[in-house]
Amino acid sequence: MNLLDRIRRELEQLSGAEQAVAQLVLKDPSGFQKLPVTTLAKRAGVSSPSVVRFCRTLGYEGLSDFKLKLAASLNSGVPFIHQAVQQGDTGETLIQKVLDNAIHTLSNFRNTAPAQPISQAAKLITKAISTKGRLVFYGVGNSGFIALDAEHKFFRMGCAAQAYSDGHLQIMAASMLNKGDSLIIISNSGRSQDLLDATRIARQAGAGTIAITASGSPLAEEVQVHIPADHGEYYEQYSPMVSRLLHLCIVDVLATQVALQLGDSVQKNMARLKKNLIESRYAK
Incomplete structure (x- = not known):
């Protein structure tokens, strides 16, 4: 888009x-x-x-x-026309179709993404980390794996991070949030009722709320900071591809900006983590 x-x-x-x-x-x-x-x-x-x-x-x-x-x-050139994968496609054709779709989506986001909501989200997360608050990531289905990836990235930075993909656990975890914590929701459609309910509970508790989701969705309207993640892939598609890549890239951008804002503390945590991992490797 x-x-x-x-x-x-x-x-x-x-x-x-x-x-x-x-x-x-x-x-x-x-x-x-x-x-x-x-x-x-x-x-x-x-x-x-x-x-x-x-x-x-x-x-x-x-x-x-x-x-x-x-x-x-x-100036991004001729708009990409989605070519669905077909039964008779050769390996070469599949490579072109899948990668062209991904490249177009990421290039379009690079050219049109507003910097302001990402900066606002990074500021909210940095504040939570600096005040010993918790970072909680939500995702359902395919987006649940993105939430786990986000948990891993921020955990490596030394943050108190936890991901949840079960609707009941999301409601429970939202009920435990406090002022100073941040809830980050990743959703392709932005229309999951459990996510909307959990977001409202988190806001009532005073936690910061951020969503990486489609523009115009109910979830985008419910959170404090909305990072638009728009693409041409229908959100009920059985095997989503470009949405997953786009969400991963947005998480990467967000984590990088937070790391820069936190400064030396992240560098020290990462250096210590790397040192311990290297020492734990098997050597012949």
Whole structure:
């Protein structure tokens, strides 16, 4: 999903003034990126702050950041047309189809992803770690494996991290959260009732809530920080591929940003961990 598709998907959730700006972008995206804020505001029939507010609502730092991502989205080449794997496909064809789909999805995220929600999520997680809070990761089904990967990454950094993929355990764990803890939910659809219930419980307890999920989903609206994870793969697909890769990459970006914010403490933990692992290896 490119930036224009995302705007169309979230159009009804925007305010009246923001919708006017969105319609201007959709009508002439190339022209939008070339015009100053005063001209854009005049053409949309709104104030200049409304134009900036539209960009920030989508998760961008401001108009300049939005224009850069819009330009990257428009210049990404011919949109990828999904070619479903077929029974008679050769090994060479399968390699091309599977990898082209993955490459397109990751490239599109790189070109259009708003930095603001990732920075907000990293700040929330860093604060929880710095105050000895807990990090809890939720995922259901395929997303449960992503939650386990996230647990592993933050555990290696010396954080108190735990992943849950069972709905009942998620409700129980959410009930044990406190102010200063952070709940990070990974969900392809963002429509699991158990995840929504657990998120509400965590928020009532004062815990920070972050979701890596589809834009416009109920879960995206329920959390404090939403990191958009949009792609062309239908969320009820039996064997999801690109969604899994996209979620893994987002977790990597998030973990890296948190590690940089924590600084020397993470470096020391990682160095000690590596040393002990090397010493435990079998030597002939």
